[in-house]
Amino acid sequence: MHQCTPEITIIGGGLVGLSVALGLLKAGQRVCVLDGADGDARASQGNFGLIWGQGKGADFAPYANWTFDALAAWPTFAQQLRELSGIDVALDQPGGYEFFTDPTEMDSFKAELVQQASHLGNHACYEMLSGDDLRNQMTGIGSDVVGASFSPRDGHVNPSAFSAPCAVRFRR
């Protein structure tokens, strides 16, 4: 096996650690990532592949814009990952619904979306649907559902793509 001395060691191989590692590798650094045990609690694992922008950065404009840029960057990023690793993360951005059974919660989330939209300007894109709208559009929506928000940019990747035993090494 090829051995090399890392210039930079990153502790933690979650979403943040691996993203930083990939950026450093692309910048020509030698990088080593030390991660915890398989059973450790990980935010990246809990997220389970969501690529979700609705409401993000409602109270902080740079976060709203950063999230918008990240959603738009995913297709190119997924392609780069496929070329580098041979793994297809099954990116799918068909749009996403957030369902509500409590009208007060739905109103409060709508207010967040309005605030987020004020930061995003022309990029803002969401829709509020009533329970009846939803029941007319799709099957299986129960009578307790009072409505949903929908954003056409939301989606997911498939984290199970990484669950098969695999060894991936990036070298410069």
Ligand SMILES: Cc1cc2nc3c(=O)[nH]c(=O)nc-3n(C[C@H](O)[C@H](O)[C@H](O)COP(=O)(O)OP(=O)(O)OC[C@H]3O[C@@H](n4cnc5c(N)ncnc54)[C@H](O)[C@@H]3O)c2cc1C
């Ligand atoms: C249900 C859910 C939904 C979410 N939705 C969104 C969303 O829509 N949009 C969004 O932007 N964010 C979302 N997030 C948040 C996002 O997933 C996290 O901010 C992100 O995954 C954090 O990544 P991380 O690498 O910082 O942490 P982690 O994924 O927790 O990674 C930390 C890593 O460090 C390792 N580690 C810890 N201690 C040590 C040690 N001493 N030595 C070696 N390794 C160590 C752990 O094993 C782990 O792998 C969501 C999170 C959840 C749970």
